Amino acid sequence: METIKLTIDNKVIEVAKGTSILKAAKEAEIHIPTLCYLNLHDLNIENKPAGCRVCVVEVEGRKNLAPACVTECLESMVINTHNIRVLNARKTVLELILSDHPTDCLICAKNGNCELQSMAQEFGIRKLHYEGEQSTYREDTSPAIIRDVDKCIMCRRCELMCNDVQTVGVLSAVNRGFMSVVAPAFERNLDHSECTYCGQCVAVCPTGALTEVDHTNAVVRALADPTKTVVVQTAPAVRAALGEEFGLEPGTLVTGKLAAALRRLGFNYVFDTDFAADLTIMEEGTELLDRLTRHLNGDKNVPLPILTSCCPGWVNFFEHQFPEMMDIPSTARSPQQMFGAIAKTYFAEKIGIERENMVVVSIMPCLAKKFECQREEFSTHGNPDVDFSISTRELAHLIKQSNINFNTLADEDFDNPLGESTGAAVIFGTTGGVIEAAVRTAYEVQTGKKLQKVDFEELRGMEYIREATIDFDGLPIKIGIAHGLGNARKLLQDIKDGKSEFHAIEIMACPGGCIGGGGQPLHLGDSSIIKARQKAIYREDAGKTIRKSHENPYIVKLYEEFLGKPLSEKSHHLLHTHYFDKSNETFIE
Amino acid sequence: MATIKLSANKIDELKAVCKSFNNEKGELINVLHKAQGIFGYLPAEVQEVIAKELSISVAHVYGVVSFYSFFTMLPKGEHPVSICLGTACYVRGAEKVIDEFKRLLKINVGETTPDGKFSLACLRCVGACGLAPVVLVGEKVFGRVAPEGVKDIIGEYTK
Numbered sequence: 015m016e017t018i019k020l021t022i023d024n025k026v027i028e029v030a031k032g033t034s035i036l037k038a039a040k041e042a043e044i045h046i047p048t049l050c051y052l053n054l055h056d057l058n059i060e061n062k063p064a065g066c067r068v069c070v071v072e073v074e075g076r077k078n079l080a081p082a083c084v085t086e087c088l089e090s091m092v093i094n095t096h097n098i099r100v101l102n103a104r105k106t107v108l109e110l111i112l113s114d115h116p117t118d119c120l121i122c123a124k125n126g127n128c129e130l131q132s133m134a135q136e137f138g139i140r141k142l143h144y145e146g147e148q149s150t151y152r153e154d155t156s157p158a159i160i161r162d163v164d165k166c167i168m169c170r171r172c173e174l175m176c177n178d179v180q181t182v183g184v185l186s187a188v189n190r191g192f193m194s195v196v197a198p199a200f201e202r203n204l205d206h207s208e209c210t211y212c213g214q215c216v217a218v219c220p221t222g223a224l225t226e227v228d229h230t231n232a233v234v235r236a237l238a239d240p241t242k243t244v245v246v247q248t249a250p251a252v253r254a255a256l257g258e259e260f261g262l263e264p265g266t267l268v269t270g271k272l273a274a275a276l277r278r279l280g281f282n283y284v285f286d287t288d289f290a291a292d293l294t295i296m297e298e299g300t301e302l303l304d305r306l307t308r309h310l311n312g313d314k315n316v317p318l319p320i321l322t323s324c325c326p327g328w329v330n331f332f333e334h335q336f337p338e339m340m341d342i343p344s345t346a347r348s349p350q351q352m353f354g355a356i357a358k359t360y361f362a363e364k365i366g367i368e369r370e371n372m373v374v375v376s377i378m379p380c381l382a383k384k385f386e387c388q389r390e391e392f393s394t395h396g397n398p399d400v401d402f403s404i405s406t407r408e409l410a411h412l413i414k415q416s417n418i419n420f421n422t423l424a425d426e427d428f429d430n431p432l433g434e435s436t437g438a439a440v441i442f443g444t445t446g447g448v449i450e451a452a453v454r455t456a457y458e459v460q461t462g463k464k465l466q467k468v469d470f471e472e473l474r475g476m477e478y479i480r481e482a483t484i485d486f487d488g489l490p491i492k493i494g495i496a497h498g499l500g501n502a503r504k505l506l507q508d509i510k511d512g513k514s515e516f517h518a519i520e521i522m523a524c525p526g527g528c529i530g531g532g533g534q535p536l537h538l539g540d541s542s543i544i545k546a547r548q549k550a551i552y553r554e555d556a557g558k559t560i561r562k563s564h565e566n567p568y569i570v571k572l573y574e575e576f577l578g579k580p581l582s583e584k585s586h587h588l589l590h591t592h593y594f595d596k597s598n599e600t601f602i603e
Numbered sequence: 604m605a606t607i608k609l610s611a612n613k614i615d616e617l618k619a620v621c622k623s624f625n626n627e628k629g630e631l632i633n634v635l636h637k638a639q640g641i642f643g644y645l646p647a648e649v650q651e652v653i654a655k656e657l658s659i660s661v662a663h664v665y666g667v668v669s670f671y672s673f674f675t676m677l678p679k680g681e682h683p684v685s686i687c688l689g690t691a692c693y694v695r696g697a698e699k700v701i702d703e704f705k706r707l708l709k710i711n712v713g714e715t716t717p718d719g720k721f722s723l724a725c726l727r728c729v730g731a732c733g734l735a736p737v738v739l740v741g742e743k744v745f746g747r748v749a750p751e752g753v754k755d756i757i758g759e760y761t762k
Contacts, residue, residue, distance in 0.1 A: 189670065
């Protein structure tokens with residue numbers, strides 16, 4: 015490797031040729047502030063439009079200051095990262111950005127969690143010297159995401175996520191100069207675009223320009239209503255990330271504290287989406303085996319591979335972009351919706367109340383879940399199976415508002431019957447988890463033999479696209495895994511071109527799976543946080559006594575008492591769905 | 604926004620334009636240029652077709668269309684009126700001429716009259732500074748235009 019020597023702040027260092035000044039400084043443990051820059055190392059995602067100019071440094075012999083994020087180090091360069099000229103320039107740049115930014119920080123959704131705000135604090139900005147016109151734009155509220163472009167600083171991180179990572183292609187910078195904004199085509203609202211509501215744009219937005227639709231007040235109102243029985247379910251990935259909002263190390267499991275906090279908040283029944291994840295495996299796993307058997311028996315009308323369908327961002331993606339392939343994904347509803355359907359039928363019956371008097375709240379690492387629970391097909395006579403879906407971040411706010419000292423809570427368990435789950439369910443939270451859970455059950459059902467080892471290491475990891483062949487007692491089952499919609503698109507294109515040899519494919523819209531979801535505590539580009547969450551998920555699985563979905567005693571009971579068997583008529587009615595061609599939905603209002 | 608439906612042969616013509624640039628993403632601006640030549644403007648449907656042919660997002664196409672003032676999403680009038688705002692024309696009172704067009708046609712710059720007869724645009728220097736202020740209607744050049752003369756120019760096309 016060719017290296018070069020240079021001096022940064024009087025420190026002589028040696029870096030690889032082609033290294034940016036920003037990276038070289040970091041290697042020398044010199045901090046250069048950045049705003050638009052974003053680097054998700056392990057995912058190989060880097061945003062450096064050099065648009066904000068906050069990272070400027072002085073390079074001796076160069077007339078202008080240089081943006082550190084895009085300027086390559088050269089041999090014998092002498093760089094000053096914090097002399098008076100640099101500091102003044104940075105401060106001016108920041109003040110200019112602030113001069114076209116609302117100053118309603120106190121009531122902004124990002125208050126306390128905003129990179130622009132932190133930077134203003136860090137730089138000691140006390141007065142705005144630049145007065146003038148402020149650009150304004152209409153607010154756009156969709157079922158899941160709010161765009162408040164007045165707060166946009168044109169860092170273009172959202173564009174990177176939407177176009178390069180997810181390949182959804184909804185967001186682009188439009189217009190020019192003072193009038194430029196990041197917007198969908200023809201400046202339509204998000205709900206008239208192909209937006210999947212994956213929320214990855216929200217996850218990287220440094221300001222309050224992109225935020226989730228906040229449903230915490232609706233939840234508080236439901237909790238205060240004495241006529242309502244309020245049932246809560248919490249997704250697997252939430253327990254591996256919620257602690258971060260309370261200062262705990264990334265990867266801290268807070269399952270017991272989570273259950274305790276939900277009980278303190280006043281939920282009547284504290285259940286677990288993991289229960290429904292086990293149920294998903296029963297239905298989806300059975301569907302997989304059914305399709306596989308029929309396909310192998312020569313029925314050419316049965317398409318393979320079967321694709322997982324628990325990720326609502328992914329469902330939105332193929333409804334918009336691959337409508338001709340709608341017969342390939344499993345018809346199984348997501349765990350969130352299976353839970354809602356069972357809670358408002360089976361469980362409502364059990365406790366003797368009408369579905370109208372039950373409110374189902376879900377805690378999700380996801381923003382697309384907000385859209386999913388509002389889908390018409392998931393309601394009965396206008397009453398939705400899941401009333402409100404709130405993100406991990408919203409739950410943290412709710413806990414803080416309610417004066418609960420989260421970190422000192424003693425661990426509690428979930429309630430039964432919809433709170434019991436297996437290790438197979440908890441791994442739904444990470445990329446590779448759903449298919450591993452499905453394999454654990456499908457293998458035993460198909461072969462009639464007990465698995466010697468339930469850990470399928472070959473399905474785990476963080477690589478974008480993974481493949482593995484699992485031996486089903488002589489029958490090799492080829493499995494594909496993709497996370498991030500851009501990678502999903504590659505596997506879909508292969509299927510479309512007839513090149514795919516997989517029997518089953520798991521797809522998660524967000525990089526990392528649900529642990530990296532759009533509703534999780536913001537990782538601000540630090541992908542080691544996502545990895546820590548993944549480890550936590552597998553730790554939780556390993557610690558469970560039951561690790562296969564079909565062995566969950568309450569799932570067995572649910573089938574005995576209520577559903578009959580997987581893919582029964584009742585199951586089809588309550589636990590399966592159908593998809594819609596939305597490819598033309600965005601065409602001309 | 605215009606909501607016209609494109610005819611099938613126009614769409615084919617547009618696709619042929621994209622093909623002539625090998626459906627290359629990098630040729631977007633050239634494709635848009637030609638497309639505006641065919642349609643006179645770039646309605647949403649045209650942009651959607653181009654996006655599909657070039658395998659890029661519609662948002663991206665719109666981003667480019669909305670960035671360059673040359674591209675327009677509004678149909679031009681039967682008689683497109685362009686007023687030169689180059690330095691010479693400007694100092695010789697082009698702005699007053701624009702105001703008079705706006706007043707008489709009851710439209711703003713960049714708009715088209717409801718009957719589709721006239722549209723109003725500004726341009727920068729047509730290289731006829733000796734004739735400043737200059738007005739173009741279609742291909743025809745009018746020189747030394749005074750606000751008082753605007754009525755007659757419009758009159759020529761409304762006979």
